[in-house]
Amino acid sequence: MIASVSDLRQTQNTAWQWQTWQDLPYLTCNLLSPWPHGFFTRSFYPHAPQDLTPILSSDAEVYRVKQVHGNCVLTPKEIEQAQSEPLEHDYPPADGIITTQTNQAIWVASADCTPLLIGDVKTGYTSAIHAGWRGTAQKIVPQAISRFLNFGSRLEDLRVGMGPAINGTVYQVTNTVAREIGASLMMDTSDDILTALENMPDSPLLSDAFPGRVRIDVRRVNFLQLRQLGIESEQIAIAPYCTYQQPDYFFSFRRTKEKKVQWSGIVSV
Structure with missing residues (x-):
């Protein structure tokens, strides 16, 4: 049975915690507590993943991609292989990363689109996904889950945190x-x-x-996609924050048309 919106709202506020680094705020999700992770706010701009990773882990390898609003999910090894060839940009085109080894920090950027961080409590593997409406329409989250399963994960061992994104009431x-x-x-x-x-x-x-x-509500659509795959609502947490409606904390492209982003990252263990 799919949880109702009212049921979810009763649990979401307790699933999220504000943290600070040098007095700058970022969010963590209780479901993802086994992994160093953070949904960072606009206060950290213009720091890039290389700058933010030491907040989570002192020696993790850093990985990111060139986000293109698609449904491609790459491993760090695949990112490295792509970077060994000439690229139009510094990073290969994709909108998701899934780790296959420990101590890999993976990052996605967002400014209204949904950032998802996923972890497997048994393997320790993680995924970071940028799910805008186009990526959601192309089922990028089910694509990431499929890769987890191919690497030996079980659905019941996955934990999903959806970070701040634009609320359906204003989208x-x-x-x-x-x-x-x-x-x-x-x-x-x-x-x-x-x-x-x-x-x-x-x-x-x-x-x-x-x-x-x-x-x-694009986050609700991603939630329903996960539920259709067989992931229980208790394995999913949705941040009760809207990038459009809370300008003190988040950039919103729809609100300002500025190409500024906040980063979300997680480290495999």
Whole structure:
């Protein structure tokens, strides 16, 4: 049974803790306590992963990718292999990383899109995912889970933290975009996708006053994708913070149109 939004809200606030480093705030998630990790705020800008990793681990290897709003998930070894060849950018194109060894710090950037950090309590392996609406529509999170399973993980051993992102109540999109996102949840797309989304319990779809537009909770869609895979709601925590509505803590591209980001990272153990 999928947990209701009201049930989730009762547990989410207790699942998240504010931490500080040199008086700068960042978030941690209780579900991810076995791993050094953090969902960092705008206060750490413009520090990059190389600067932030020592806050989590003194000697971890640092990995990041060139985020392109897709569904590719790479291992550190695959990142290193790609960097051995000429690249258009310094990092290979992808929107997720999954570790296969210990002491690997992996990072994603976000400024409205959903940052997800995932850990396996048995293997210690981790994943960091950048899930914007396009990546969500392309099922990047199920793609990451598939890689976990290929590396020997079990669904019941995974823990997922979704960091601060834009809230569905303020995320207006076209009906076309909503259908693309919603199709990721549909086994049968013969019926109208928007109607099917509206009829779902605790629907991620919200109405909007503008014709041809709706509002959608992308984190809720990612939650439902995880639930469809068989991951229990108790294994998932969603941060009760909105990047758009809380400018003191978070950058929001939709709010300011500035290309500034906050980083989220986790270290495999």
